[in-house]
Amino acid sequence: MSNKYNFDYLDELEAEAIHILREVAGQFEKPALLFSGGKDSITLVRLAEKAFRPGKFPFPLVHIDTGHNFEETIDYRDRMVARLGERLIVGSVQQSIDEGKAVEQKGKNASRNALQTVTLLETIEKHQFDACIGGARRDEEKARAKERIFSVRDEFGQWDPKRQRPELWNVYNGKIHKGENVRVFPISNWTELDVWNYIRRENIELPSIYFAHDRDVITRNGQLMAASPFVNMDEEDIVERKKVRFRTVGDISCTAAIASEADQIDDIIAEISQSKISERGARMDDKVSEAAMEDRKKGGYF
Amino acid sequence: MNILKFFTAGSVDDGKSTLIGRLLYDTDSILADQLEAIQNANRKNDDGTVDLAILTDGLRAEREQGITIDVAYKYFQTDKRKFIIADTPGHIQYTRNMVTGASTANLAIILVDARNGVVEQTIRHSYLVSLLGIKHVVVAINKMDMVDYSETVFEAITQKYKSLAEELKLQDVTYIPVSALKGDNIVHQSDRMPWYNGESLLHFLEQVDTDVQEESDKARMPVQWVIRPQTDELHDYRGYAGRVVSGTFKVNDKITVLPSGASSTISKIEFFDKELEEASSGQSVTIHLASDVDISRGDTIVNSSALPQESKLVEADLCWMDTKALDTSITYLLQHNSKVTKCKIAEVVYKVDINTLDKHAADEFKLNDIGRVVLKTADNLPFDFYGESKANGSAILIDSRTNLTVGATMFRALAD
Secondary structure, eight states, rough: OOOOTSHHHHHHHHHHHHHHHHHHHHOOOOOEEEESHHHHHHHHHHHHHHTTTTTTSOOOOEEESSOOOOHHHHHHHHHHHHHHOEEEEEEEEHHHTTTTSSOOOOTTOOOOOTTTTHHHHHHHHHTTSEEEOOOOOSSSOGGGGOOOEEEETTTTTOOOOOOOOOOTOOOOOOOTTTTTEEEOTTTTTOOOOHHHHHHHHHTTTOOOOGOOEEEEEEEEETEEEEEOTTTTTOOOOEEEEEEESSOOOOGGGBBBBEEEOOOOOHHHHHHHOOOOOOOGBGGGGGGGGGTHHHHHHHOOOO | EOOOOOOOOGGGGGGGGHHHHHHHHHTTTTTTTHHHHHHHSBBOTTOOOOOOOGTOOOOOHHHHHHHHOEEEEEEEEOOEEEEEEEEEEOOOOGHHHHHHTTTHHHHHEEETTTTOOOOOHHHHHHHHHHHHOEEOOOOOOEEEGGGTOOOHHHHHHHHHHHHHHHTTOEEEEEEEETTTTBBBBBBBOOSSSOOSSOOOHHHHHOOOOSSSSOOOOOOOEEEEEEOOOOOTTTTTTOEEEEEOOEEEETTTTTEEEEETTEEEEEEEEETTTTTEEEEEETTTTEEEESOOEEEEEEEOOTTTOOOEEEEEEEEEEEEESSSSSSOTOOEEEEEEEEEEEEEEEEEEEEEEEEEEEEOOOSOOOOOEEEEEEEEEEEEEEEOOOOTTTTTEEEEEEEEEETTOEEEEEEEEEOOO
């Protein structure tokens, strides 16, 4: 793409994402935007504003709430929804557990991450969503590197990597049968650094846990985990107060912090540029096996 | 800084995934935990070094078989450019995946094994590059370490390829001798080939000028969505949202809406909280018109002084992408930008043998077949020829029984 009119790489990524969001609006009856409170979905919200304002979003925001949240994320979510004046739907993992549809994991490394899939699929079914917009990026993980921007899922939310539709030029085929739905990833082509550079350029506010702060943590499997009632701790776990920040925001029980002094966005960008560990390196859910993400996607995960 | 999208053509035997792995590795784009995961993997090179190809094979089946089945996208960046790599499979049974990866690329890297030279597969991959209209080609002559870094071998292959490039009308072709395995001329200039005075592959990719795209300057914007807040304050607000696919629209330009043919003038161009004087190819904007015109999703706004072709019959190149063969008796859906219309394949003009480039008559069109057809659409299509505009000159075919994308088409000529 020509840059003769000062169209740089962030402009190009932004224009592509807006195009994808508008295709969702045009092609689907009941889309939704999956909002986790993380920087990627916050970026999606900004892009949706650019795609549809001064009109309303043609979709609600949907939060699959594990109940094991960082308080800061929920505060942020509620303030953001109030500012936007858009509709928020919350799918509760706790409720899925209470109704017996999902079973809490046991043991020291128990997490509600996997249970999100149950609640997500239930929420999709209940509201008859035919498209769910998510903030996944292809640079995160090698199974994601293979996924289409419009990714068709069957009635059970399953991804079949062998039966993906060819996706050519910037034409997206959103035709589906009843019961199927499409996961749409508008920032597929962004890297973690692109997201941060965009957040800086657009001056987007983020939940405070992304910035360095003092927190009680324990060290487990070489990772720093927040000392929280949602993390199963025993006498072997030693609580220490450290200056940390989070690179991703997920369920508190599976999201590790990193030791960091970066309390300004410029410092964070400098830190990521030099980092030798990928952001999913701090996600316990990806550590299970080489095909952990592929297997979860086949089962209906984002 | 801008973005260069490129794709790599070659088979696993040519060291394609190794080349990509090498680019990522030598630009420090592989992070410690990813490297650790590769080192823990069971696959190693014969000499015990880490198999860089594992980096791009993302699916279990690919790792098991040691081949690339589907397109994988990889990202890296230097201080000059952001790069998006479409790593595509080279085997003939995955031609459709290569076409997919090539459709969004500005540049193609064609891998040639120095020991084998230009082979059937090279011809096939180069044909696809010319079919998809990729303007820049790098012929990476790989495995130079296996031929003693011989200049004679490199020159012979270069000469052979030049005649192929001429036949396929490939315009900008660059030849680089490399060894992906050893890292010669990938990121760093190799001192093992003093006879080669050109750039390393990465240096070339950083410099290549993609601004000189011979893309159309005719202004086109397919309408994706109509923004109508319908609030008290913005009662009469009506904005046409879309992405400009070619040319530049300016405020006060006279425009025509197709297929209706209605005309108006641009009163305002908006981008979120900004008003723009103009919007050019690639930008997603909202256009306002001076008069009330009936416009909805699927319509195209064009500059009135440069109208596109308009027809229900068009000659197009077709790449068939479904396991179920083309059926000329049924009606498909054709999706051209935001427009979807019914479509039949009125005639198969010829099929191309993509290994020899021979054209021949055919009754059948099966998975991975490529050839020329006549498309007949229910509605008038406002299009440009693919050679002029990729975005407005291409479309996909959808089988409405399965909803699968079954064909990729590139508009080439008017049909009578």
